[in-house]
Amino acid sequence: MGKLEELKELHIWKTAIREIPACVGSLKKLQRLDASDCSSLVALPDSISHLKNLWLLDLSGCSGLCTLPKSIGSLVKLQRLSLSGTGVSIDLRFDYRIPNSIWKLEWLTQLKLSYSGICKLSKSIGDLKKLEFLDISHCEKLSSLPSTIGKLGNLEELDASNCKNLGGEIHVDGLSSLKILRLSSTGVSGFHGTFDKVSCLEQLMLDDCHMLQSLPELPTSLTVLEVSGQxxxxxxxxxxxxxxxxxxxxxxxxxxxxxxxxxxxxxxxxxxxxxxxxxxxxxxxxxxxxxxxxxxxxxxxxxxxxxxxxxxxxxxxxxELTDIRGLEGLKSLGWLTVSKCWKLSNLDGLGHLESLRDLCLLSSGSILKDDQVRGFEKLKNLEKLAVAGCESLVRVDVSQLTRLDRLSFRGCCKLLEIKGLERLKNLITLILAGCPIDTLPDLSCLHNLELAWVDKRSNIT
Incomplete structure (x- = not known):
């Protein structure tokens, strides 16, 4: 047992263990205990409180774990605790709950509760003064955050995204160290206070927040802003x-x-x-x-x-978009997709996009004119070309597009001829569907061609 007492790390992840034996409490020097993804684990021993040097406890993915020992608050050096994907919850209807002693872990810097069963956060969370990272994402039962969340002056990242029932206002006044705030796909309606003191905020994610009525004045430190709402x-x-x-x-x-x-x-x-x-x-x-x-x-x-x-x-x-002005000036453009823009009648300047590598024109109606099709020959860096539903396209010459590895024409109801296919030595994928092409050249010289999906009305000669 002498050597075991010197153990500093214990990893038992992805095992079928149901209980961690009580003798784990004798590992006085243990610093890291990783039991992640032990889906059969249902209990932790009270003796875990003897691990006074433990600074990491990872129980993520232990879906069978519904309770924590009340003595967990005795882990005086614990800095990182993950309960993500566990059955641990706070629900007054059941005895399964996070013990209050967890809020006494004064050295805790990371707390992960994502995908867990929590439906309420204690006001005592404000006592975790050193907390830097809090992940409560995907907790669908969680309906509100306590106002004391605003007391976490060292918090750098708060992730409450995909908490579908989370509503009300978020208290931000005291979050002076906050850098990342994720509230996407929640029902939050706004913010209590202003962002004046949140001068470190870099990323604010508010997409799919349909109840959000307005935004306060935002801090100048922002580098990423995602927003939706009314x-x-x-x-x-x-x-x-x-x-x-x-x-x-x-x-x-x-x-x-x-x-x-x-x-x-x-x-x-x-x-x-x-x-x-x-x-x-x-x-x-x-x-x-x-x-x-x-x-x-x-x-x-x-x-x-x-x-x-x-x-x-x-x-x-x-x-309703009818024109794309200044297309010819996009000297660096490498990727262009235009889809379902029914009133767009031309792509003037397309032939000037000499850096273009990927061009996709879908359900494009009469978007391509004859002179623009002739401009294809200038797109010599093009690697992928896909055209669908172009009603005005009759003949295309791709002989100069020698870097093409994927070529697709679908539903181009007037397309009769594609010239130069036999010169595309790099072509891997060719798709022709719903196009009235009569014949195609001999493609046997294209040794890399793996797939040719051709409409039955067409013949490969």
Missing amino acids: HRTFPKLSRLSHLRKLTVKDCPLLKSMPKLSRLSHLRKLTVKDCPLLKSMPKLPLSLLELFVCNCGELEELPSLSRLELLLKLFLESCG
């Missing part, structure tokens, strides 16, 4: 000079976006499911990725001609 207007974002990623999603009442041109560090902008949005503001030159999706009333985009750093452009289900 907003008619947004607070000014021009102050957020460090913002790198902005997501505006599921805002059914939003008709206009705030000014963005001064956000000189903005790299990624996503605007999705904003059915009343009619226009977009001038975009910052720093933008690398632009995604606009399901904005049915959007009539125009600002000119993109100055976005020379833009790498990705994705436009989908913007039924």
Whole structure:
């Protein structure tokens, strides 16, 4: 037993053990106990309280564990505790609950309760003064957070995302060290207090928060902002000079976006499911990725001609959009997808996108004109080309697109001919469906071609 008493780490994860034996209490020097994913584990011994040097206890994934010993508060050096995915809960109808002594773990810095059965957090959580990370995500029974959450002055990250029943206001006044706040897919309605003292906040995730009515003035330290809700207007974002990623999603009442041109560090902008949005503001030159999706009333985009750093452009289900201005100026664009933009009648400037590697035009109607199709030959870096539902496409010459490894034409009801297929030595995937092509050249020279899905009306000669 002498050697065991010197043990500092004990790992029993993914075993079929039902109980940890009481003799574990004799391991006086034990610092780490990892029993994660022991789904058959149903109990911990009271003797665990003798482990005065234990600083990590991982019980995540122990789905059969419903209780903790009351003596757990005696683990005076415990810093990291994970109860994620356990049956441990706080429910007055049952005897299964987190013992109050857990809130006496004054050295605790990390507490993980995600996917657990908790339905209530004690006000005593405010006594965990050293807590830096709190994960209560995916706790579907949790309906509110105590106001004492605002006393956690050392808390750096709070994750309450996907707590579907979580509502009310979140107290933020005292969270002076908070860097990351995740409240996505919750029913929170707002914030108690202001963000004035939350001067370290870098990431604020509020997407799929349909009860959120408004946003207070946000701290200038933000680098990531994801937001949704019943907003008619947004607070000014021009102050957020460090913002790198902005997501505006599921805002059914939003008709206009705030000014963005001064956000000189903005790299990624996503605007999705904003059915009343009619226009977009001038975009910052720093933008690398632009995604606009399901904005049915959007009539125009600002000119993109100055976005020379833009790498990705994705436009989908913007039924009123008629034009993409400045496409020819996107010198760095490598990825372009246009889908279900029914009124978009041309892609002027497409032939100038010499950096383009991935082009996807889906349900595109009459988006491609003959002169634009001829411009394909300039896209010599293109590796993937997919066109679907283009009603005006008759003949395509792909002979110059020698880097293509995937080529797909679907539902192009007037497409009669594809020239130059035999020259595409790198082609791996060829898909032709719903196109009235009469013949195809001999493709036996394409040794890398693994799949050819061809409509029955077509013949490979």
